Amino acid sequence: NAGVTQTPKFQVLKTGQSMTLQCAQDMNHEYMSWYRQDPGMGLRLIHYSVGAGITDQGEVPNGYNVSRSTTEDFPLRLLSAAPSQTSVYFCASSYSTGLHNEQFFGPGTRLTVL
Amino acid sequence: EDQVTQSPEALRLQEGESSSLNCSYTVSGLRGLFWYRQDPGKGPEFLFTLYSAGEEKEKERLKATLTKKESFLHITAPKPEDSATYLCAVLQGWGKLQFGAGTQVVVTP
Numbered sequence: 700n701a702g703v704t705q706t707p708k709f710q711v712l713k714t715g716q717s718m719t720l721q722c723a724q725d726m727n728h729e730y731m732s733w734y735r736q737d738p739g740m741g742l743r744l745i746h747y748s749v750g751a752g753i754t755d756q757g758e759v760p761n762g763y764n765v766s767r768s769t770t771e772d773f774p775l776r777l778l779s780a781a782p783s784q785t786s787v788y789f790c791a792s793s794y795s796t797g798l799h800n801e802q803f804f805g806p807g808t809r810l811t812v813l
Numbered sequence: 814e815d816q817v818t819q820s821p822e823a824l825r826l827q828e829g830e831s832s833s834l835n836c837s838y839t840v841s842g843l844r845g846l847f848w849y850r851q852d853p854g855k856g857p858e859f860l861f862t863l864y865s866a867g868e869e870k871e872k873e874r875l876k877a878t879l880t881k882k883e884s885f886l887h888i889t890a891p892k893p894e895d896s897a898t899y900l901c902a903v904l905q906g907w908g909k910l911q912f913g914a915g916t917q918v919v920v921t922p
Contacts, residue, residue: 703856741900803859807856
């Protein structure tokens with residue numbers, strides 16, 4: 700198993716550009732989520748999905764869109780990038796949303812918005 | 814509002830010098846507390862889950878404990894390879910994790 704994969708690893712955008720961060724998992728996990736990590740603030744939840752076709756907002760959803768058309772993929776879209784979205788983005792997945800739900804994280808995408 | 818606070822922010826240890834990291838939380842009805850390890854440039858790696866006060870779990874030189882208000886991660890006789898940032902998180906509804914800011918641990922030979 701490849702686990703959770705993310706592409707690209709690094710990206711530089713100009714203000715106003717759009718892009719999609721890709722996330723895929725091959726563990727047949729129902730639950731997937733996106734976090735951003737900023738210095739001194741820990742990881743903050745952006746959006747999450749409890750299954751194909753079902754998504755919901757996390758703590759910091761503004762400026763981001765998600766969709767979940769398959770169990771394997773959970774892309775994160777930045778519609779109009781802003782410097783405040785400069786961060787490291789992590790995708791995570793787990794078997795379920797229940798108590799025994801160890802979450803597996805991808806290697807991250809480091810995004811810089813100029 | 815749920816809060817997760819980790820202390821200290823950074824910890825520098827000599828090899829073999831045991832110490833503890835703290836994670837205090839204020840949540841209504843704890844469903845689970847997670848500890849992760851994060852190496853530079855990588856995603857968090859799962860270490861432990863604790864569910865109820867009094868519970869303890871061990872893995873090599875690491876031992877996690879849980880009370881009603883806080884969790885401790887004890888590092889016994891650390892080695893340089895234990896250098897990492899240690900994150901704690903509390904489980905909210907629908908699998909959502911709320912993370913603390915982390916404790917950066919550096920172990921020198």
